[in-house]
Amino acid sequence: MIEARGLVQTFRTGRGKEKKDVHAVRGVHLDVGKGEVLGFLGPNGAGKTTTLRMLTTLLRPTAGTARVAGYDVATQPVDVRRSIGYCSQVGSTFSGAYAGDEVVDHGMLYGMSRRAAVAKGHELFEMLQLDGLWKRMPKNMSGGQKRRLDVAMALVHSPGLVFLDEPTTGLDPQARANLWSHIEALRSEQGVTVFLTTHYLDEADALADRIVIIDRGEIVASDTADELKASVAGDLVALEVASDDQVSPARERLARLSDDVEVAGRRVSGRVARAGKAVPGLLRELEGACVSLESIEVVRPTLDDVFLTLTGRSLRDADAPSLEGEKQ
């Protein structure tokens, strides 16, 4: 559904001597298959929206090519737009008409008949739990309802591929969870391919089949959340032994599985690849060495651990301000 090769976007900012190039996206390769939910994750300013704007034909790439839904973004933009749905980060600007009429107008803009757009609109209102709000003006809706209306607008013409740019930013936890279940249903019930940008780790973790992490305009990782976590960080295994003389044998057994064992009092911990598989054997060995445990904790790494390992920075704190290139 999406095939991007070497996408580049360089913005020229400032005037006269203050002219600067901002290298927002620096050679992005991406492949997204049919029916896949791709989580496009990165800190603020990493280049997520810029990449998405190139893929949706809103911005012409400085270099590189992309095919979206089978069409070239540079030479066949109208075909691309007809084939996709797009929910922008800022949301739609509504005209002051009723919510239902907004959706119908949007569908007709894509060439649907009024009757087909009304029918599809009602179907989407039901699916997105907007029933009863057809004749409500969007300005009188809650943030969560408005965001779901944005999604309805993106879906009215039944695209097979939908781009959602930070769809849950600004929503309360309940509204976020609610929108997640709708996004999940798009894929599982309707086979829609979803390209989702987010800077929420839990969102990418919960929704995406595959996660692509972008940092400073470059892709630094692409895999399932499980594989990313397994390959980079390893699970943290923490043992609490029953007495001081058991620390040493526990440390020795854990060191067979982990390169970075740490000891703090009676707590012995270390990162272990695929701990779910390794821990039963470890427990048997500890028992054989007469080590008795007060507790054992296995903590799975987060996507933030992955980002930290890849870039040396935390995704939570990272922003990507230093994209500016040479002064012109």
Ligand SMILES: Nc1ncnc2c1ncn2[C@@H]1O[C@H](COP(=O)(O)OP(=O)(O)OP(=O)(O)O)[C@@H](O)[C@H]1O
């Ligand atoms: N029109 C523009 N002119 C100049 N610089 C721009 C423009 N649009 C974006 N940028 C810069 O390009 C970089 C990437 O921005 P982009 O909006 O793609 O990031 P993002 O990952 O979507 O961030 P966020 O999560 O904050 O939305 C940033 O440094 C941004 O300031």
